[in-house]
Amino acid sequence: MNERRSRFQLSMRYRFMFVFFILTVLPFVLVGYIALSKSEKTIRSSNLDSVVQASKNLDHFLRYVLNEQDKIMASDETQELLDGGKLAAQLGEIPYANKLSAYTDTLNYANKLFKIRLFPLEPSRYPAYMKSVYGPAELEQVPWFAEIVTKGRFFWKVFGPADHPSLYVQPTLGSVKRLHSLKTFQPTGVAVMEIRPAMLAEFIDPVKQFDNQRLMLVHKDQAIIYSTDGSYDGKDAEELERELSVPFVSKTMKYAGTESLVNVSALLGGELKLVSVVPMKDLNNPVAVLNKLTIAFLVFYFLMSLALAWYITVKYTSPISSLVRQMKILARNQFNEAALANSNWVKRSDEVGWLYRGMSHMVSEIHKLLEETREFEKRKKQLEFQVLNYQINPHFLYNTLDTIRWKAEAHQVAEISEMVSSLSSLFRLSLNGGRELTTVRRELELLKSYIQIEKVRQSSLVRMMYRIEEDIMELPLIRLILQPLVENAIRHGIAGKGDAGIIIIQGTLEEDGICFRITDNGAGMAEDVRDRLLDPSAESRQDREGGLGLINVHERLRHYFGEPYGLDIQSEPGRGTTVILLHPRLPDNTTEIDR
Numbered sequence: 001m002n003e004r005r006s007r008f009q010l011s012m013r014y015r016f017m018f019v020f021f022i023l024t025v026l027p028f029v030l031v032g033y034i035a036l037s038k039s040e041k042t043i044r045s046s047n048l049d050s051v052v053q054a055s056k057n058l059d060h061f062l063r064y065v066l067n068e069q070d071k072i073m074a075s076d077e078t079q080e081l082l083d084g085g086k087l088a089a090q091l092g093e094i095p096y097a098n099k100l101s102a103y104t105d106t107l108n109y110a111n112k113l114f115k116i117r118l119f120p121l122e123p124s125r126y127p128a129y130m131k132s133v134y135g136p137a138e139l140e141q142v143p144w145f146a147e148i149v150t151k152g153r154f155f156w157k158v159f160g161p162a163d164h165p166s167l168y169v170q171p172t173l174g175s176v177k178r179l180h181s182l183k184t185f186q187p188t189g190v191a192v193m194e195i196r197p198a199m200l201a202e203f204i205d206p207v208k209q210f211d212n213q214r215l216m217l218v219h220k221d222q223a224i225i226y227s228t229d230g231s232y233d234g235k236d237a238e239e240l241e242r243e244l245s246v247p248f249v250s251k252t253m254k255y256a257g258t259e260s261l262v263n264v265s266a267l268l269g270g271e272l273k274l275v276s277v278v279p280m281k282d283l284n285n286p287v288a289v290l291n292k293l294t295i296a297f298l299v300f301y302f303l304m305s306l307a308l309a310w311y312i313t314v315k316y317t318s319p320i321s322s323l324v325r326q327m328k329i330l331a332r333n334q335f336n337e338a339a340l341a342n343s344n345w346v347k348r349s350d351e352v353g354w355l356y357r358g359m360s361h362m363v364s365e366i367h368k369l370l371e372e373t374r375e376f377e378k379r380k381k382q383l384e385f386q387v388l389n390y391q392i393n394p395h396f397l398y399n400t401l402d403t404i405r406w407k408a409e410a411h412q413v414a415e416i417s418e419m420v421s422s423l424s425s426l427f428r429l430s431l432n433g434g435r436e437l438t439t440v441r442r443e444l445e446l447l448k449s450y451i452q453i454e455k456v457r458q459s460s461l462v463r464m465m466y467r468i469e470e471d472i473m474e475l476p477l478i479r480l481i482l483q484p485l486v487e488n489a490i491r492h493g494i495a496g497k498g499d500a501g502i503i504i505i506q507g508t509l510e511e512d513g514i515c516f517r518i519t520d521n522g523a524g525m526a527e528d529v530r531d532r533l534l535d536p537s538a539e540s541r542q543d544r545e546g547g548l549g550l551i552n553v554h555e556r557l558r559h560y561f562g563e564p565y566g567l568d569i570q571s572e573p574g575r576g577t578t579v580i581l582l583h584p585r586l587p588d589n590t591t592e593i594d595r
Helices: 002-010 012-074 076-081 086-091 093-110 127-133 143-151 197-207 234-239 285-332 351-391 394-410 414-434 440-458 483-492 527-533 548-561
Strands: 114-120 155-159 172-180 187-195 214-219 224-227 248-255 258-267 272-279 437-439 463-468 476-478 502-510 513-520 566-571 577-583
Touching (some): 093 114, 093 127, 114 127, 172 224, 187 197, 197 214, 437 440, 527 566, 548 577
Antiparallel strands (some): 172 187, 214 224, 502 513
């Protein structure tokens, strides 16, 4: 699976497609994306700017209304008419009501922007006037009137049919302010300035840029004062409640089940908010043509990519992929010419044909070289064994050693007899009948014969400890690989320690193969000495500090089995040395490793 994924990722066809995509499609996509995003951003910015500017204009107008309200309060006639009841007591209720109504009508006639309503501080004392301007309702019991009379703090209020069905057909924004005497500063009445809905429309309707765009003027209590679509349902404002809690908002959100751009701008210090809701499909209509053109070009380039990929696949990548597969098959079959499949691409006169013909020639030459190498190695080993046999005739040597042993026993020299017996066993096991492979058990027998000889030679005790797993005793092992390691440990490790020296041999079967650890409690060695022991470039015995046997064992293992097999040395001065030998686990009953 990993090999398939790697082949897919590195395939030439996909590289060509990727390069084509980078050079053509990607720049076009980037330009299209930038153009679309810039266009959309410009439209959004334009819509937001118009909402903000409209809110500023409306804010100026509403502040103008407040100024006019102050002017009315400051006029002499207003001060005279709302003087706490003195003029009403002088003229009587009916004449006073007519005079106050005429004055209010005059103000409204002169001003077309808003409607003015003046109320005495105690409306119940003037039933005739109140009936003519407000109806029979008891205004003193109305919450908003009671609040302005009691608290005296100016506020904006949305008047609707619920407040007075005959006066307010639709929501109307009004400024409610308590009037007071300029001389005594005592409260004298209440003035209500009602903004005509037509005036709000003149400020808000021009902001509308899209057919389905909705603009609303919303009071801080979520009441809708004006809406371009004529809908005043409070649920619409409730849907925007979170966005209306901050003075300024521009975001995309779900509104009435449709993805929309919502822009909110506050005026009068957050008392009112102008809200614009534009469905995103309407907002994107101006760039729809550009969007369609971009998609058309993308489809065109995609089809071009497919055509290019098909052409490259047929002409180039398929032959090359087939060539790669054949090379892998040949590598698995050790470049056997029988595994080379015939191909029509060999007849091509271009570079692909040259590749196929070159591969065929290369495979033929490699196969010849491999066969020659195998024959050379085989002849080399045969010659080595012949030379060894010519140097020492094993049967003659064994018979001679046996004669010496019998003579020693006849003269009751047990030490000589034991030493000759060990030497005979050592020679027999080391020659191993001319075979390179032995078993772990026979290699340990050889090692014990060598240890016995060393004990006699040195006339001292060589303390050995064996910890060998029984499971590995009959497994195949290269001959003469433990004895050089133990010899090195005796001569350069525990030499001079006397009876305190000890060598521990551990043999285990691990995941990577058979592992032997030869540990001594000797003097140890420095790092630079340790590195030279397994360095092939350190040719002289002095360079390896007497470790010639170690490099021989290491190179034999590497020669036959390659990495990671061989030796590893762990040592520190004064803390002893451990040589780790890693040998592969060979199939049972394996006796030859000539290949």
